Amino acid sequence: MNEYDVVIIGSGTAGQTAAHRLKKNGLSIALVEKSDYPGGTCSLSGCQPKKWFYEMTEIAARSKHLKGKGIVVPPEISWASVLEEKNRFIHGIPDSTVESLMEAGIDFLEGTATFVAPDTLKVDDQHLKASFYVLATGAKPMTLPFEGNQHLITNSEFLNLKALPEKIYFIGGGFISFEFAHFAAQLGSEDIKPAIIEVSDRPLAPFDSEMVQLLVEASEEEGIQIHTQVNIESIEKVKNGYIINTKSGDQFEAELVVHGAGRKANTEDLNLEAANIEYSDKGIWVDGYMRTSNPKVFAIGDCAAGIQLARVADFEARVATLNILADLKKNEAEIMDYTTVPFLLFTYPQYAMMGKTEDTLKKEGLEYRKSFRKHLGWPTYRRVGLKHAAYKILTGPTGLILGVHILSDNASGLVNAFRMAMLNAIPASQLYRQSIMTPYPTRESDIIYMLEPLK
Numbered sequence: 001m002n003e004y005d006v007v008i009i010g011s012g013t014a015g016q017t018a019a020h021r022l023k024k025n026g027l028s029i030a031l032v033e034k035s036d037y038p039g040g041t042c043s044l045s046g047c048q049p050k051k052w053f054y055e056m057t058e059i060a061a062r063s064k065h066l067k068g069k070g071i072v073v074p075p076e077i078s079w080a081s082v083l084e085e086k087n088r089f090i091h092g093i094p095d096s097t098v099e100s101l102m103e104a105g106i107d108f109l110e111g112t113a114t115f116v117a118p119d120t121l122k123v124d125d126q127h128l129k130a131s132f133y134v135l136a137t138g139a140k141p142m143t144l145p146f147e148g149n150q151h152l153i154t155n156s157e158f159l160n161l162k163a164l165p166e167k168i169y170f171i172g173g174g175f176i177s178f179e180f181a182h183f184a185a186q187l188g189s190e191d192i193k194p195a196i197i198e199v200s201d202r203p204l205a206p207f208d209s210e211m212v213q214l215l216v217e218a219s220e221e222e223g224i225q226i227h228t229q230v231n232i233e234s235i236e237k238v239k240n241g242y243i244i245n246t247k248s249g250d251q252f253e254a255e256l257v258v259h260g261a262g263r264k265a266n267t268e269d270l271n272l273e274a275a276n277i278e279y280s281d282k283g284i285w286v287d288g289y290m291r292t293s294n295p296k297v298f299a300i301g302d303c304a305a306g307i308q309l310a311r312v313a314d315f316e317a318r319v320a321t322l323n324i325l326a327d328l329k330k331n332e333a334e335i336m337d338y339t340t341v342p343f344l345l346f347t348y349p350q351y352a353m354m355g356k357t358e359d360t361l362k363k364e365g366l367e368y369r370k371s372f373r374k375h376l377g378w379p380t381y382r383r384v385g386l387k388h389a390a391y392k393i394l395t396g397p398t399g400l401i402l403g404v405h406i407l408s409d410n411a412s413g414l415v416n417a418f419r420m421a422m423l424n425a426i427p428a429s430q431l432y433r434q435s436i437m438t439p440y441p442t443r444e445s446d447i448i449y450m451l452e453p454l455k
Contacts, residue, residue: 005131011033038098041138049159144171158180169194199230231246264281275294356403429455
């Protein structure tokens, strides 16, 4: 039986981060991966690959918006060429992932990991024992509860399509559906009609309802149809594609149906019961230290019952490793903090959200102030022909920022400026003063206009 200080299961961004940090602290580490393509979702079929399509989406959309305002003929963009560049980028990731681990002195073990006892793991035909375990097995598309769900393709398969058909339906009104629908609308032919089907009364439920409606309007203007309160009964394969049957009797004809209705923790192989680890449909239960109900086992990233974002996974890996080291060396423990996690939809415009929504503040009965404007006509947006820019900043009685919601072509940069203010408890009035000398005229220099009603 091989023994280690720590065994990590999963080679995605969380697993790699934990492995390298622990190894640098002198611990013996093994990392187990069952996939033939090590590297994780973010590198191979998520964050990084989709940015190749997003960058071209932004260029296409902006060029279209500027037609007649400086752009004479919008550029012709080839989905196949973008795909080729994306594949070239990710081609070497599996090998480089393994090489990086081995060069660091981390044992890379190929196989399926299964607990056989609270302190023992079986990987195919060998047994491992460790002082600590870190579960970083990620997530996978959840199984949808209707007949014909096998006809749906995954997000990974969508990003490997050699061409786009005209009638594409995305099931579920979340991140994946909105982002991919925008990719299809901008990078496909003019005949492509992407559509989103959502079972609830509105898409993007965790986001601010007023801001979501503005994104819906921007999406519909780009030719994306959004259907809400639709209960799918079945998906039927027919000669020219698929028929989506609904419980109301309505039908939708599609050439391609894409799974965009969420992901679930990938834990089936782990035999968590044998390790006394509690879990649910939402993932593995962890406390603020990323520790599971088995004190020697930590869970990080998308397999943990929490927020499924790559940078969150990296931070969870940092917290878990610090707490393993705290146990070993009697150092001070660290607690995970999710209060300033930024969420970003790579649509065009981008939609960034951080902190509380106005809906939540009303529900909780909290006092707040608001600065909100839509269809911004500021020069920064007129220059790029963006008609659907908007923002909503929410502050508490002391001026501290409670929530930030931005529709912009640079929402990612803007929300991070507000994140720094939230992290450092900088009130809106102080952030206003600090932002006056921001390089001008830029999206960031517009922050003072957002904050003026709150200063």
